[in-house]
Amino acid sequence: MARHTHWRFALPYLILLVLIFSILTGVIVNRVQQEDKIRWEDQLLNTAHLIAAQAQAAYQPQPNRSDLSELIQTTTQQITAEITFLDANAEILASSLPEGAQPDMGAFAQAQSQGQAAISNRQGITTTTVIADEGNQVLGYITLQSAKATYQHDLRWIFAVGALALLISSAAVIGLALIVQDRSQQSIEKLNIAAQQIQMGNFTNLEYPDSPPPLHAFVETFKDMAERLGTQIDTLTKERAKLSAVLNQMTDGVIIADHEGHVQLLNPAAGRLFQINEKTGLGRSVVEVMRYHQLVELWQEANQGKRQSTMLEIGPQHLFLQVIGIPLEISLPGSTLLLFQDLTQLRRLETVRRDFISNVSHELRTPLASLKALAETLQEGALDDPPAAKRFILRMETEIDNLTQLVNELLELSRIESGKVPLSFHRIQPCDLLRPSYERMVLQAERAGLELHFDCQPDLPAVFADPDRITQVLINLVHNAIKFTPPGGKITLSAYREGEHIVFFVQDTGVGIPKKDLSRIFERFYKADRARAGGGTGLGLSIARHMIESHGGYIWARSEEGVGSTLYFNLPIA
Amino acid sequence: MPRQTLDREIHHLQDEVLLLGSMVEQAMLNAIDALKRRDFSAARKVYRDDDVINEKRYAIENRVLILFATQQPIAHDLRFLAAILEVITELERMGDYAKGIAKINILIGEDDTVIPIHEITRMGDLAVGMLHRALSAFINEDVNMAYRIPQEDDLVDELFKQILHKNVTNMIENPGIIDHSNYVMWIVHNIERMADRVTNICERTIFIATGELLEIDVSDDEWLEEDEF
Numbered sequence: 001m002a003r004h005t006h007w008r009f010a011l012p013y014l015i016l017l018v019l020i021f022s023i024l025t026g027v028i029v030n031r032v033q034q035e036d037k038i039r040w041e042d043q044l045l046n047t048a049h050l051i052a053a054q055a056q057a058a059y060q061p062q063p064n065r066s067d068l069s070e071l072i073q074t075t076t077q078q079i080t081a082e083i084t085f086l087d088a089n090a091e092i093l094a095s096s097l098p099e100g101a102q103p104d105m106g107a108f109a110q111a112q113s114q115g116q117a118a119i120s121n122r123q124g125i126t127t128t129t130v131i132a133d134e135g136n137q138v139l140g141y142i143t144l145q146s147a148k149a150t151y152q153h154d155l156r157w158i159f160a161v162g163a164l165a166l167l168i169s170s171a172a173v174i175g176l177a178l179i180v181q182d183r184s185q186q187s188i189e190k191l192n193i194a195a196q197q198i199q200m201g202n203f204t205n206l207e208y209p210d211s212p213p214p215l216h217a218f219v220e221t222f223k224d225m226a227e228r229l230g231t232q233i234d235t236l237t238k239e240r241a242k243l244s245a246v247l248n249q250m251t252d253g254v255i256i257a258d259h260e261g262h263v264q265l266l267n268p269a270a271g272r273l274f275q276i277n278e279k280t281g282l283g284r285s286v287v288e289v290m291r292y293h294q295l296v297e298l299w300q301e302a303n304q305g306k307r308q309s310t311m312l313e314i315g316p317q318h319l320f321l322q323v324i325g326i327p328l329e330i331s332l333p334g335s336t337l338l339l340f341q342d343l344t345q346l347r348r349l350e351t352v353r354r355d356f357i358s359n360v361s362h363e364l365r366t367p368l369a370s371l372k373a374l375a376e377t378l379q380e381g382a383l384d385d386p387p388a389a390k391r392f393i394l395r396m397e398t399e400i401d402n403l404t405q406l407v408n409e410l411l412e413l414s415r416i417e418s419g420k421v422p423l424s425f426h427r428i429q430p431c432d433l434l435r436p437s438y439e440r441m442v443l444q445a446e447r448a449g450l451e452l453h454f455d456c457q458p459d460l461p462a463v464f465a466d467p468d469r470i471t472q473v474l475i476n477l478v479h480n481a482i483k484f485t486p487p488g489g490k491i492t493l494s495a496y497r498e499g500e501h502i503v504f505f506v507q508d509t510g511v512g513i514p515k516k517d518l519s520r521i522f523e524r525f526y527k528a529d530r531a532r533a534g535g536g537t538g539l540g541l542s543i544a545r546h547m548i549e550s551h552g553g554y555i556w557a558r559s560e561e562g563v564g565s566t567l568y569f570n571l572p573i574a
Numbered sequence: 575m576p577r578q579t580l581d582r583e584i585h586h587l588q589d590e591v592l593l594l595g596s597m598v599e600q601a602m603l604n605a606i607d608a609l610k611r612r613d614f615s616a617a618r619k620v621y622r623d624d625d626v627i628n629e630k631r632y633a634i635e636n637r638v639l640i641l642f643a644t645q646q647p648i649a650h651d652l653r654f655l656a657a658i659l660e661v662i663t664e665l666e667r668m669g670d671y672a673k674g675i676a677k678i679n680i681l682i683g684e685d686d687t688v689i690p691i692h693e694i695t696r697m698g699d700l701a702v703g704m705l706h707r708a709l710s711a712f713i714n715e716d717v718n719m720a721y722r723i724p725q726e727d728d729l730v731d732e733l734f735k736q737i738l739h740k741n742v743t744n745m746i747e748n749p750g751i752i753d754h755s756n757y758v759m760w761i762v763h764n765i766e767r768m769a770d771r772v773t774n775i776c777e778r779t780i781f782i783a784t785g786e787l788l789e790i791d792v793s794d795d796e797w798l799e800e801d802e803f
Contacts, residue, residue, distance in 0.1 A: 287589035288713060291706065293596040315706065316603065316699035 010177035017169055025162035029155055040146065041119050041127070047079055048117065048129040048144045055085060055131055059139040063087050068094035081146040085131075088138050104145045111141060187215050191222060203230025253340030256332065257299060261286045264335065273319070273340055286338075295338075298325050302336045305329070311343070320347045359525035363406055363537060367399040374399070402537075409539040413524070416546040423466040423550065427574045430495040430502050431456035433467060437474035438493055441482070449487030452478070455494040463502050464574035465551055470504075473544045477506040477567050480540060484565070485510035501553070501570040512561040521557060544569070580645045587637060587658055588713050591665075594630050595709040598665045599702045601627065601672035602768065606698040609679045609761070610691045620676035627669035631662045653785065657778040661712060664771045668705065671764035678757045687754035688744070690737050694761060697733045700726065701769040708775045712782075720779035723772065724790045730769040737762045 051071070058067035068085045075083060076096045084095040084103035090112070097103055106120025107128040115138065117129035124147040131139045187209035194206045203226055208219055247254060253270030257263050263284055271278040274290055281289045286299050292314045302308045302325025309324045322341040328334075374392045382388050415421050438454040445452035474493065481491045489509040495502055513521060520526045522545040525538040541555075548555045548569045559565035601620055608616035638655050641647065647655055682689075704726050711719035738759065745755045773790055781787050 285585070285589050287592050291592055291596055291710075293593045293600065296593060296596075315599070316702040318603075318699075 009181045010174045013173045013177065014170055017166065017173060021162055021166040021169075025159065028162075029158055032155065032158060037121075037125070041125055044081060044125055044127045044144050044146055045117055045119065045129070047081065048127045048142055051075055051083065051144070052129050052131045052142050055142060056139070059087075059131055063093050063140060065093050072096050079144075081144045084143040084145075086141040086143065088140055090141065093140065103143050105143070108141065108143065184215060187219070191219065194222070194226065198226055198229065201233070203227070203233065251342070253338075253342070255286070255289065255338040255340075256328070257286045257303075257336050257338065259303065259334035261299070261303070263289050269342075270340060273321075273342065290338075295323060298323055299336060299338060301325065302327055302338070318344070320344045356524060359538070360410065363525065364403070367403045367406075371396055371399050371403075406537045406539075409537050409543060413539055413543050413546065416543060416550065419550075421469075421550070423469060425464050425466055427462045428465055428467050429458070429462050430460045430504065431458055433463075433465065433470050434474065434493055434495060434504070436467075436471050437478060440471075440475060441478045445478070445482055445491060448482050448485075450482060450485055451490045453490060453492045455492060457496075460495060460497055460502060462574045463571040465571055469547050470551070470571070473547050473569070474504065474506065476540045476544050480567070481506050481508035481510060481565075484508065489564075497573075498570065500573050502573060503568055503570045505566050505568045507564065507566040509564040512563055513557065513559040513565050514561055518557055518559060522555065541567075580641070580647060580651060583637070583641055583645070584651065584654065587634065587641075587655070590630070590634050590637070591658055591661060592709055592713060594627065594634065594662060594665050595705060597623075597627050597630065598669045598672065599705055601669055602675070602698055602702050602765075605672040605675040605679070606695055606765075609675060609689065610695060612679070612684075614680055614683070617676040617679040621673050621680070624669050624673040628666060631666040631669075634662050635659060650782070653782045657712070657782050660778050661709075661775050664774050668768045668771055671768050674764050675761050678761055682754060682757055685754060687751070687757070689758055689761075690740065693733050693737050694765070697730055697737075697762060697765045700730050700733070701765050701772065704730075704769055704772045705775075708772045708779070712775055712779045715779060715783045717780055717783045720776040720783075721790070723776050727769045727773060730766055734762050734766040 054075075055068060055071055058064045058071060063085075072083050072085070072094055082096045082103070084097060085093040086108075087093055090105075090108065092103070095101075095103060104120070104122060104124070104126040105128075106122040106126045107118040110118035110120070111128040111130060115130060117127060120126045120128075124145055126143060126145040128141055128143045131142055190207060190209040194208060197203075197206055206223075206226060208223055209215070247265075247267040250267065251269055253273045254265065254267040255263055255270050256265035263281055263286060266276070266278045266281040266289065268278060271281060274281075276289055287296050290296060290299070294310075294312050294314065298308050298310060305327045307324075307326055309322070311320070311322045313320050320343045322343055324339040324341075326337045326339070328337050374396045378389060378392055382392055412421075434454060434456050438452065442452045442454075478491060478493060485491060485508045491509075492505075492507040494507075495504045497503070517526070522541050524542045526542075545555050548571075551571055553569050553571045555567070555569040557565060557567045601623060604616060605620045608614070608620060638658055641655060704723055707719065708723050710716070711723065741755045741758055745752050777788065777790055780790075
């Protein structure tokens, strides 16, 4: 390949060289021939005049052929020309030409008519001159003819020198071409390697050739271009990485679809939302990806150039989405951006809040309604019946107690939830937490016809807790157990070690909690059995959960309907 | 060129089937939600919107028939187009079930009826979820998925039986509520039938992919015949 290009590079120079040398040699040869001819003609003419002077005697009085022949013989030994003597009537008298050969008479006619010497150049060089006596009477003519062979030797030499010069300069041209070509070839190859590196995305540590002037500017531009490209691609890559990090990490779903409705971009959040792999989703239709006709309709509207925003609930998962469709007129003409914000959790919280308010209202209304009824009954005459009035007042007191408890617990819960309850942590033995609860509840249990059993191993490691708060939780749990255990049952209050935690539990032989309610009993106002819960506020377990969680523990329940329930909570070992 | 037209049309039909499916899913969810909230205007909307579902079904059918006539599809394409005809029929019937539930909602009216709405919602969610995935399997020709989905029907059947038994017990205890309990039966029956029809879609999916028509065996309560709701 390189060799081939060498030749291609040298060939025009070679052709030019040959052309120049040919023209030059041609001109020189022509010039030498001209010179030669003129010199030879002069020489021949002079010789003719000399011989004519010598032959003058042999023509007088009558031309003497033998004298002339003798003259020819002596003369031809000294000159290389054929001599012919003619008489005044152009009859051949003697000739050095072979027998029967006709002399070249080219210059004869001119010489005869002008009466002086003439030269002709027809076959060789011929001169004819006049032989005359003293009275200028024409005695005869002498013709000398010579072939051109005499200057051929000269020309061969010129050709030889020319050819040699051509050869040397050709060799020089080729050599020079090779050197020049090699250098530029190397430069180009280096540039090519650099270009290949750029093609592969490598913009640093590129090697550039030390190029000769014609390539130099190009190499500089190339260098500059590579640097700029490198910076630009670097910037773009970083931008892209940032954008894709945002897209990948954001919790909102993003889809970009083209005008025909093919998905061009799908972020992981959108993939999760529509349960489709981001890779397989690309290029598919929006219908295939989103699968909900309401969303497809929204896309169609946005695709018409109208910005859309809506909130809707979709699918059996009852996802609540805020969807925004934005036509991307400038940045990506024809494409539409779809944003999906999953508000399911928010809506759930909103529902919880609404339920809470409605529950609180309900819980407040019940005692208030009975108070109102009792007050009215008293007003309407019961006051006049002191025993009945006393009974009513007692009932009113109970209702007011219930209300007070409810309001207190609500306040307590709100304080715990907002983290405003100061906890004073101490290292304390689990038994020292269980015992006070037991002592405070044992009487109440006995009154309900239940056996409260206290079982604590004194060697359990201490926990880090606020004793008052934990005792309160335990009392609460025992209180619940008493409420849901029929007379004759048994309630156990105990603790054991499990890993780095102490697990406290209150076990009863009560009615148990239905499976479907088990996970919900720690919710505010949740009452598994509304009829039986009676006077409870439905906040006790919710408060207990918050309390345990703020201790870094966890509360849970196990239960079998008709057999009994066990409520557990654990606290980390100090 | 004709090949491209056929491919494009088939893609378009796929999208249309998915849209029809989505409308049916939403109709069923809306019908149950209206029942939950005792929202009669929402129920009436579900009832009315069934017409849109029917129209879309006929539009798809028409397009398939035009394709049959103009493109003469063969082999896989033919199976797929034939399956679309079957699937849209199933979808339309499912739409009718949603309409039926909306109608019952209106019929019950303001009467105080105990509706096991928790279980009904759960059943509806399960059936709609099955349909959603069955249509994915249908479009993607995912045979494995098509085999798996009918197994989920057991959950729906389980809930169906639970509600049924409870309902029968209620009726025996309190013959005065027989009318309304009957309505509840129709509601759950409609959902149960919907799940069964999802199985048919799965069978069709297997048919397109393999060319085999087989009956996926799921425990089916056939004691209730097609209803007029």
